[in-house]
Amino acid sequence: xxxxxxxxDSVYVGxxxxxxxxxxxxxxxxxxxxGPVVREWxxxxxxxxxxxxxxxxxxxxxxxxxEVPADLWSIQGQIPPPFESHAEKxxxxxNKVSPYGLQEKLSVGALFAPGVTLx
Amino acid sequence: xxxxxxxxDSVYVGxxxxxxxxxxxxxxxxxxxxGPVVREWxxxxxxxxxxxxxxxxxxxxxxxxxEVPADLWSIQGQIPPPFESHAEKxxxxxNKVSPYGLQEKLSVGALFAPGVTLx
Amino acid sequence: xxxxxxxxDSVYVGxxxxxxxxxxxxxxxxxxxxGPVVREWxxxxxxxxxxxxxxxxxxxxxxxxxEVPADLWSIQGQIPPPFESHAEKxxxxxNKVSPYGLQEKLSVGALFAPGVTLx
Numbered sequence: 176x177x178x179x180x181x182x183x184d185s186v187y188v189g190x191x192x193x194x195x196x197x198x199x200x201x202x203x204x205x206x207x208x209x210g211p212v213v214r215e216w217x218x219x220x221x222x223x224x225x226x227x228x229x230x231x232x233x234x235x236x237x238x239x240x241x242e243v244p245a246d247l248w249s250i251q252g253q254i255p256p257p258f259e260s261h262a263e264k265x266x267x268x269x270n271k272v273s274p275y276g277l278q279e280k281l282s283v284g285a286l287f288a289p290g291v292t293l294x
Numbered sequence: 295x296x297x298x299x300x301x302x303d304s305v306y307v308g309x310x311x312x313x314x315x316x317x318x319x320x321x322x323x324x325x326x327x328x329g330p331v332v333r334e335w336x337x338x339x340x341x342x343x344x345x346x347x348x349x350x351x352x353x354x355x356x357x358x359x360x361e362v363p364a365d366l367w368s369i370q371g372q373i374p375p376p377f378e379s380h381a382e383k384x385x386x387x388x389n390k391v392s393p394y395g396l397q398e399k400l401s402v403g404a405l406f407a408p409g410v411t412l413x
Numbered sequence: 414x415x416x417x418x419x420x421x422d423s424v425y426v427g428x429x430x431x432x433x434x435x436x437x438x439x440x441x442x443x444x445x446x447x448g449p450v451v452r453e454w455x456x457x458x459x460x461x462x463x464x465x466x467x468x469x470x471x472x473x474x475x476x477x478x479x480e481v482p483a484d485l486w487s488i489q490g491q492i493p494p495p496f497e498s499h500a501e502k503x504x505x506x507x508n509k510v511s512p513y514g515l516q517e518k519l520s521v522g523a524l525f526a527p528g529v530t531l532x
Contacts, residue, residue, distance in 0.1 A: 176424070177424055177425075178425075186297075187296075204477050211365065214365050217366075218373055219371075221368075237370075238367065239323050239362050240362070241362045241363070247446070249475070251473065252457075304415060341487055357488075358486050
């Protein structure tokens with residue numbers, strides 16, 4: 176998260192200088208929000224989250240969330256592991272970025288086990 | 295609209311420091327431009343609009359317009375009403391954000407009226 | 414390329430202030446990267462390119478690459494010519510933006526020549 180102070184006379188809303196305006200720009204790079212219900216829920220969840228710092232302090236505000244390509248994203252030189260993979264679980268648990276191999280890219284919910292075969 | 299001054303030695307164009315360059319980044323969150331004719335027209339319309347402040351003052355410039363998801367956008371905690379809806383008309387007329395209900399989300403051009411039924 | 418210095422106490426990673434973090438945001442406006450092999454290759458190529466300035470100096474870092482609409486892009490008022498067109502070749506050779514016509518928008522690899530007709 177990057178906070179960036181902007182001089183009041185450098186922000187215009189509707190063509191008028193606005194000294195108490197906060198513009199939020201979120202980037203979702205890991206996942207996209209699936210379906211209209213979850214998308215609306217998330218927009219409202221974000222708004223509740225920021226309210227104490229913005230609405231409750233008398234600021235005006237606007238939020239946009241962009242969804243950028245997950246496969247064009249890297250941290251510390253590592254392309255993050257697949258959704259719900261073993262490597263993703265490990266990253267979350269260790270709370271840091273580290274290398275992972277093909278085996279760890281498999282889903283934790285994968286059915287492949289002894290006795291289970293692909294058709 | 296946010297203006298942001300950048301030191302000349304912090305802007306590079308083609309690998310060379312450039313002290314008279316303006317980079318415009320527009321975000322369309324409400325609507326996407328439909329079709330190649332309108333898209334080309336708009337790029338040129340934007341360019342004419344900024345020319346007196348940029349080209350005519352001897353600056354070099356570049357413009358990109360991004361189209362971010364309309365359903366992941368909120369103002370003052372309100373997800374803006376649908377395109378050409380009653381609520382959208384009211385927002386424009388009042389020039390401010392306010393709550394709206396299901397009824398106001400209908401299109402001003404909707405055919406539903408007494409005597410008109412859905413099949 | 415725009416460099417923007419941010420105060421250490423204005424950058425948070427995982428909810429914690431981070432004084433040695435570099436955030437790269439690339440915008441691809443001319444072309445999109447076709448297919449998973451090229452996309453992964455490019456993410457890694459970018460990472461190698463920046464390593465001497467970032468990794469090797471002890472910074473942490475994160476990279477996202479966005480792909481914005483090529484047809485909503487202009488430089489010096491000119492919408493850049495098509496991929497692999499005669500105009501594009503000329504722009505690269507001259508290393509500057511200039512007007513071009515319909516003829517120059519054709520591909521350098523086009524088959525249309527005397528004796529070749531469209532069905």
